[in-house]
Amino acid sequence: MRKTKICVIIPCYNEAENISSVIDDIMTVVAAEESWQVITVNDCSADNTLRALETDGRSIVLDLPCNLGVGAAVQAGFKYAVKNDFDFAFKFDGDGQHRAASLRKMLQPLKNNAADLVVGSRFLSKNTEGFQSTPLRRFGIRFFRLLIAALSGCKPSDPTSGLRGYNRKSMEFAARHYPSFDYPEPEELLLMKRNGFSILDIYTRMRERQNGVSSICFMRSIYYMLKVTFAIMMVSLRPKEKEY
Amino acid sequence: MNRIQIVSVIASFGFLFFIFEIIRQKKLKEAYALIWVIMGFFFLILSCWLQGLHFFSRLIGIAYSPATLFLVLIITLILIMIQFSIVISRQVDKLKNMAQEIALLKNHIEMLGNDKKTKTN
Numbered sequence: 001m002r003k004t005k006i007c008v009i010i011p012c013y014n015e016a017e018n019i020s021s022v023i024d025d026i027m028t029v030v031a032a033e034e035s036w037q038v039i040t041v042n043d044c045s046a047d048n049t050l051r052a053l054e055t056d057g058r059s060i061v062l063d064l065p066c067n068l069g070v071g072a073a074v075q076a077g078f079k080y081a082v083k084n085d086f087d088f089a090f091k092f093d094g095d096g097q098h099r100a101a102s103l104r105k106m107l108q109p110l111k112n113n114a115a116d117l118v119v120g121s122r123f124l125s126k127n128t129e130g131f132q133s134t135p136l137r138r139f140g141i142r143f144f145r146l147l148i149a150a151l152s153g154c155k156p157s158d159p160t161s162g163l164r165g166y167n168r169k170s171m172e173f174a175a176r177h178y179p180s181f182d183y184p185e186p187e188e189l190l191l192m193k194r195n196g197f198s199i200l201d202i203y204t205r206m207r208e209r210q211n212g213v214s215s216i217c218f219m220r221s222i223y224y225m226l227k228v229t230f231a232i233m234m235v236s237l238r239p240k241e242k243e244y
Numbered sequence: 245m246n247r248i249q250i251v252s253v254i255a256s257f258g259f260l261f262f263i264f265e266i267i268r269q270k271k272l273k274e275a276y277a278l279i280w281v282i283m284g285f286f287f288l289i290l291s292c293w294l295q296g297l298h299f300f301s302r303l304i305g306i307a308y309s310p311a312t313l314f315l316v317l318i319i320t321l322i323l324i325m326i327q328f329s330i331v332i333s334r335q336v337d338k339l340k341n342m343a344q345e346i347a348l349l350k351n352h353i354e355m356l357g358n359d360k361k362t363k364t365n
Contacts, residue, residue: 060351062350062351063347063351064344065343066343068340068344072344076343079344180337
């Protein structure tokens with residue numbers, strides 16, 4: 001029997017210092033009865049991320065010729081996954097804030113067909129262990145949660161979480177229609193919901209990033225809020241995508 | 245014909261000639277030039293036919309006829325800018341798809357190279 005093929009897509013922008021330990025972490029959850037593959041997408045990093053990826057050698061490296069933003073980088077990974085017949089895909093951050101142990105937890109509902117899209121959520125449990133983000137960001141997260149709830153009826157507990165799992169169906173959709181600019185996460189949830197995919201939140205703990213700076217610094221947060229709000233509202237005005 | 249009319253007729257002709265010339269030299273695509281050509285003809289007609297300009301201005305309630313020209317000019321420019329934004333957005337999308345395709349192909353080529361190496365070894 002064919003082994004289940006699972007890939008973990010990691011968009012990398014200037015993650016030379018983090019990436020090896022992130023892949024180490026993922027390797028700890030790999031089980032022999034499945035075929036796991038890490039796919040790293042180098043979004044034209046300014047540091048030597050590409051060299052770090054090539055020396056590491058444990059991942060399929062997709063090297064974008066110009067910087068496209070995280071959404072398009074992830075989409076390149078989805079395109080690879082669709083082309084190479086992967087059954088399940090995960091989107092995982094390259095900065096070390098996601099924990100690979102979460103992947104196991106998130107894989108189960110995908111395998112059981114309980115959901116098309118699984119979101120790793122920091123806020124699902126009453127227990128507040130692990131990194132929960134700053135108060136200002138938590139305010140933003142609550143705002144997006146309410147906005148998406150108002151527009152779609154589903155209330156994602158952690159709409160900005162970048163830790164996500166996909167089955168074949170949602171993976172194919174993402175390869176075609178993934179929101180391709182920066183900060184795609186909240187927009188993607190609404191897009192998936194509107195196109196009939198079922199979404200499930202799974203509680204995961206996250207860490208604070210280890211090295212490097214987050215892509216969302218304080219000055220850009222205003223832009224982030226406006227852009228994402230606008231994009232979410234536009235998604236809700238569009239009809240369902242016809243073909244996927 | 246008064247002086248300003250002569251000047252604007254010459255300027256309109258010059259403008260139209262310039263547009264047609266860059267289309268002929270394939271520096272500008274016909275599809276994107278249409279709005280420029282229409283604008284050029286509009287100004288040419290109005291510079292020859294002053295009564296037409298006055299009539300049109302009265303029709304939409306503008307007392308000072310030259311202001312009508314500015315209005316038309318501004319509206320046309322806004323339309324052209326919107327067209328540019330659309331074209332740019334479309335190009336960004338195409339560029340994105342091509343860059344992704346290049347990344348996939350680079351990976352594919354590398355894989356082929358590796359296969360060859362393992363075979364010869």
